Amino acid sequence: MAYTTTMLSWSTLEYGKRMDSQSQLASARAAIRWGTDYLLKCATATSGKLYVGVGDPNADHKCWERPEDMDTVRTVYSVSSSNPGSDVAAETAAALAAASLVFKKVDSKYSELLLKTAKNVMEFAKQYQGAYSDSLGSAVCPFYCSYSGYKDELVWGAAWLLRATKDVSYLNFLKSVGDNDATDTFSWDSKLPGALVLLSRQALLSNDKDFDPFKQQAEDYICKILPDSPYSTTKYTQGGLMFKLPDNNLQYVTAATFLLTTYAKYMASTKHTFNCGSLSVTPSSLRTLAKKQVDYILGENPLKMSYMVGYGPNFPKRIHHRGSSMPSLTSHPQTIGCQGGFDPFMHSTSPNPNILTGAIVGGPDQNDGFPDDRGDYSHSEPTTYINAAIVGPLAYFAKSSSTT
Template identity: 35%
Template sequence: MFQTKLRVDKEWPGGFEAGLEIRIDNQIIDGWEIELRFDQAVLLDVWLGDLRSKTDDRIFVYRNKDWNAQLSAGSVFDFKFVAHNGVAPHNLVCAFFNGKSILTSSSEVANASQTTTSSQSTLASSTSTSLIVLNGKYNYGEVLRMSLLFYESQRAGKLPANNRISWRGDSMLMDKGQNGEDLTGGYFDGGDYVKFGFPMASFTTLLAWGALDYEDAYQHSGQLHHVREAIRWSTDYFIKAHVSEYEFYGQVGDGYDDHASWSRPEDWTKPRPAWKVTRQQPGSDLLAETAAALAAASLVFRSSDPSYASTLLIHARQLYDFANQYRGKYSDSIPNAANFYNSWSGYGDELGWSAAWLLHATGEQGYQTDVEKHYAEFELDRQPQEFSWDDKTAGVQLLMAKITQKLTYRQQVENFCNYIVRQAPKTPKGLVYLDQWGTLRHAANVAFLCLQAADIGINTQDSCPNRPAICDWSAFNNPGPNPQLLIGALIGGPDRNDNYEDRRDDYVKNEVATDYNAGFQSAVAGLLHYQLKG
């Protein structure tokens, strides 16, 4: 007999998001199977199992994935799903787990805190998303899983057979360079379909850094394979974009055309321009950031796929040399990018950042010499005000402190984190507020960086103060929820007074982007790492 609770996290006209909380009495080592039966046809989104069979869009049978086949005795298995297409919780009439009934239509309605000791479930409903906790702490592993699902939602190109996002398909399969080079793959930046190389490289570096230093967190949460695949989706694309030693494609797609559209990328029919940087039209910031991403990724894959890691390092070296020898801002060479991801801080921080990552990946002292030269030339010892896709100064300081343990670098990192904790603007509820655009992104980035500082013994104590379907323009104006659920995306966030409203036309607070999630996800991995350490 399984103690079970059906928890309804969200409900809207025509659909709901829920979870079956199933208490496991005896250890399951050979996998599991769950069957859901509805009294009408529904559309179902499930991420924790693979669909085995479906009958009349009413009966669904799912089997475990490789990573969650074993369930420990005494644990609670939370089988989450989203049902839509004109359905409500009462339309779920019964469910079975490993052949045993765990839900019937006669089950009574209960509050979220109630459970039942029978084989039947109780129904639990809430008006907001349920917060899952483990041992009194946040379930960081679940956050990692959802953030990685967001990245999978942003994939361009030919999707793999194990694609977990049911509403995404192959897209932009005709993306080509100016001479017909294959530029398929990579990630769409945000709500548009542009592949902006600069922020793509930046978020990839951060994902790789988090995967490298907090591998235990990803392993514990069953997400190590998925984060490696997320990183590889970027690095495979970067290798394609590096078409010759001194040619690199930095953008595919026109930002103006894309921002004027509200439709699916799978339905896009317009030609897609591609822009590259060359010796005559340099892009040191873009090239150096991509080199940093490839060098960091080479460390991630060094043990699991050494051949691939070597390939990444070859491209990283070449791109760094290209960036350092032929200098210039990429946004001057690709004017279309300047209106969306202009390189405001210049390229000096990326040159230092790239050299630091190559030092980390190779141990070659020539790269340390280069970092020191860039430090002097571009005044990288200054105190930065943020850590973002544009300004990597704080990251250079932190990485060099970790690699060299030199007091000068450590002091710069400590000064930065002290500024963030003690002096940086905060909202009334305590959110560090560095910019109105992507407030949560900026807070997550500095959280990750200061977790990294704690790794090397800088300010390790807590510093938490007490708190004071249709896809067109008609859907844009529809006040209801989105027909496709974009799981795991970090939105822009509230204003300086903690005000937030869920409105599509307020893109400052509600837009999502791939660089928003990178520092956030890596910070969460760091928090789980420390939770595992106790």
Template identity: 30%
Template sequence: MRSRLIIFSALLPIVPAQVITPPGPIVDSASYTAPATAKYNYVDALHKSFLFYWAQRSGTQPYDRLAWRTSSCQDCKGDYGEDLSGGWYEAANTMKWGGPFGFTVMQLAWNVVEFGDAMKAVGEYEEAVAWIKHGADYLLSVYSTSGGEERLVGVYGVSAAVVNGKTEDVDFGYFGPPEEYTQWAPFKYGRKAFYCVGSASVNKGCTDIAADYAAALAAAAVALRAVDAAFADRCVAMAKTIYNFGTKYQKSYQDPVFSDIGWTNYKEWYPSTGYSDELALASTWLYLATRDQTFLTQSQTYTTQTDITEYSWADKGIAAAILLHRETKNSTLLSRIDGYFKNLLPGGSIPRTPRGLVYLYKWGSLRYAANAAFLALTHAKNVGGSDAGGAARLKTFAMQQINYMLGDCGRSWLGGFGVDSPKLPYHKGSYNSFIDYPMFDIMKRGQDNAAIGTDFLYSRTPNRFVLYGALVGGPNQDDTYVDNREDYVFTEVTQDYNAAFSGALAGLIEHYGPANFGRASDCGLDLGWNHPGAIAGGRSKPVYASGDCYHTCDACSSSASPQVPQQPQQPNQPVNPGQSKPDSTLASSGGPLSINTNGVSSPWTEDKKSSGMGKSLAYNLVGVLALTIGLMMWFAM
């Protein structure tokens, strides 16, 4: 029976994809009217958006808010001893890519700078601040220097590697939980750091990533100054150091000198289009963090040099322009900003879906709209006193975009929120969690990544755990949505998708008035603690303080601030007694040591690109042939 059931998984690819047309009405965006009162519970959406980052969290957990996630990557270090355990995993994988990571930290900090008071009023400020600090902590560890050489970790993780002369998926070929990555990673590859390097004789400066990190740390310092001045000082000092590294050794990681496979993979999936926009944003945030006029001058120079196009991890010129205009009131900058929004508003050059979503790119379409909504709400604050009509149009634009995501099109695009929220997001940990991995008991735990990957991609089984707050990639330009993990252009979730989206939610809370919303909590949410594997091995649910209305159903105590709970447990406690321990010979530097049964390559490769740069599935003919032979054997029995 075991062989028959395993072969049966080969039948999964023939299940047709479900293409969904949202039932909401087709709209005329030009006549869209901003609702006078809040149409959705933006506080609940923000609470869940922050909850998503628990699903992505790397490192030692202060407590396990989600039953299906615990500590991971605790021993992750760079070649020079850097602590690289923290931060977040990028998407469904366990990669830490420099550019998207830096953007996420910067944006989460900017959210608090702009709309922190609204977050305080509804009880979400402490969570927002904690996530900024968690991301900044990771960035405080990425720079090192010795012997006249400076180094910066630009990528951490091995997405693919050359094995026996052939490029094979490693991280992208792993379909289990992050907690067990080093046990079951294909080809026994450990994680590895890939460096930007500068010295008197070497220039591999990766200015784009360095500026991303500097902007993130400087923004974090501004956001955290009021709550932890000492930590903010550390962030400013490291931001200056990394910024100086990036300007001293100016070179893009797109340059051919970045030739190791870790870099070639990164620049294929996340290509750089230049670094003037990153330098513009970094110098602007450094000015805001220090009020040093040198940074203001540099900000003005770099912002003049950069294009103003989309707002994403890849293109940040418009963000620098909006921040700089607030400081200088420069009319030329204002004209460029107005041009950006003119293209987005009804009648502009950027197309819309029939139900009103501004549509820049197919990949991550909601992300671009959410980013633009955040900028619109931010700039509306800047110009509201002198251009009330313009500010109102910007707010209306933001409302339409966020309301589309929460349900105006006839469905929700946010995990665990609203009507018909996504059930099959492309997210490995919420499907194959460490408390019940793998799906079929007949498979040995962690073995045969190809079979487990086939099930993950082609099964129509909903993810076992609700991925609360995850904003999926989004629809086609006609509003249709392909609801399965195979079509991850639509169903993928990532750290940066939620970043500006969270800020836009906070901006709408501020607009409508925090007093018009109640607080949100985990009360009634299914965080996985009823799963039989959740308390295996002596593990227990967190014990929250009485009156903690953030995590529990209790009425708020006088402080009403979330408290770190008690949780007696051993991190990474094995779920079943027979689970093997990690291979002690696994190389943290990422060398291929041995190829065993869990080194079976998957019959596909992930080609992950953002900012309109697509991802594709290229089937391995050998894998397809194997599935065909399996089917023939099945029917011959």
């Protein structure tokens, strides 16, 4: 949820003017504030602790029930100096810092509270280092383990606080962290590519030489995902979709697409180009690839399937989502217990009765196939972090006549 909030905030910072022209900026701010109000409570409820989860995921996953009927124990999980969680803490700091910039001109008091809290949470992340999945075990694993460790989040959090404060101590910290060779994957777990693109903004827009190493590393990342690059480590389906991992692949596609449009935006403003070996990379080439990914998700693919629920004539009807798959309280006011939803709702072949409009699911397999099977969560489950990353590219392409 913290990553979702960070990405919504970054989308709004980069593409807010385009959102405003579509009358969506107020909605974006409201969605961000919904997240930051919660994160503020998590960070300030108890001194020396950051609350990072509510509900035992093992118990909750054994239920298929409506949220209104849930009665599983609401166990609360936190990280602290004795049980550190630098990854979740630094991501929370990133979300609060990024959001502070969103609200800076429209609600300065709220913005100041967000930034003050972000600084405190980031200091906690730096001072008590460790992975939250090591501290919390089965409360987060295997669902949201910190597979990439916590160093990438420390870089990400520091990068956002540097942008929000311009405090050189965060730049010094970034330099002290060491080698920032990015993986070829940006996601809720793997933050380095996003941090490098964010830091590159200073190199490109302000011509600040201190940030040139980050720019070079960001371009190394892009060279790993371009299909025609000699350094590419990224597969593409026959239909042209970026394919990273079989589980919930569209999360990686939307995240990479955001970085492509955003870096293209930075490049275009300074007429910057670079090379991946013999391949010349321009803002236009990045935008073209990004648009192809967005168009694929929205229906330009071999199955003519829109992977955004409710968009277009053909979209997933049996998504892996409890509230969507079960009858509403209006049509079925009786309580449905923990196990009561598996039959007849979870295992039904009927379309979901409630359309979760706008949600993007995990997406097709490596052969462009999609079974539209509620039980196949790796392809049919929607997540907030898939959607958050595509908001910026959608705002960009909704009004793409300008190159800035």
